[in-house]
Amino acid sequence: MRFLEGDQVAQVVDGIISSKKQQGRYEMDLTVARVFEVTGGGAVDFGGSEEEAAARNELQPQKESDDDKYGWWHLAEGSYVVEFNERPALLDTQIAFLQPHERLVRAGAAHAGFFLREAPDRLETLITVGTGGIRIKQNARITRCLVLQLDSGR
Numbered sequence: 001m002r003f004l005e006g007d008q009v010a011q012v013v014d015g016i017i018s019s020k021k022q023q024g025r026y027e028m029d030l031t032v033a034r035v036f037e038v039t040g041g042g043a044v045d046f047g048g049s050e051e052e053a054a055a056r057n058e059l060q061p062q063k064e065s066d067d068d069k070y071g072w073w074h075l076a077e078g079s080y081v082v083e084f085n086e087r088p089a090l091l092d093t094q095i096a097f098l099q100p101h102e103r104l105v106r107a108g109a110a111h112a113g114f115f116l117r118e119a120p121d122r123l124e125t126l127i128t129v130g131t132g133g134i135r136i137k138q139n140a141r142i143t144r145c146l147v148l149q150l151d152s153g154r
Helices: 006-012 102-106
Strands: 028-038 056-059 072-075 078-084 094-100 109-111 114-116 124-129 134-137 141-149
Touching (some): 006 141, 102 109, 102 141
Antiparallel strands (some): 028 078, 028 141, 078 124, 094 114
């Protein structure tokens, strides 16, 4: 098993905005497309027949000046679902690991690290915002995606 290098990761990640800015030595930064406020609880069960997504409301980014190309989400303390612009299109022999970017943590928010074995229709994560709140600009790089290539003979 080995980590793919950045240019190899770029080949399995769809929706990249700017490879030059997002690609690292062994990773690809993922960017924010949409933000949802969690407004109610969901449900999970053993078999999945009673599974229910948490209620949520999409938040709209606000431009701070008329000249701004992109807006900002102003998030208070709490839990939010972030949808990414990108998503890994993994082979059967690959696993993606997603971890919060240090810039997100320094700004007062985080999400759990997690593994992906299959490419989801859309990639989302739950972020938790600390007591000071956070401002997130559209297309901000908040997550790092590393891809592991599994040994083929096992």
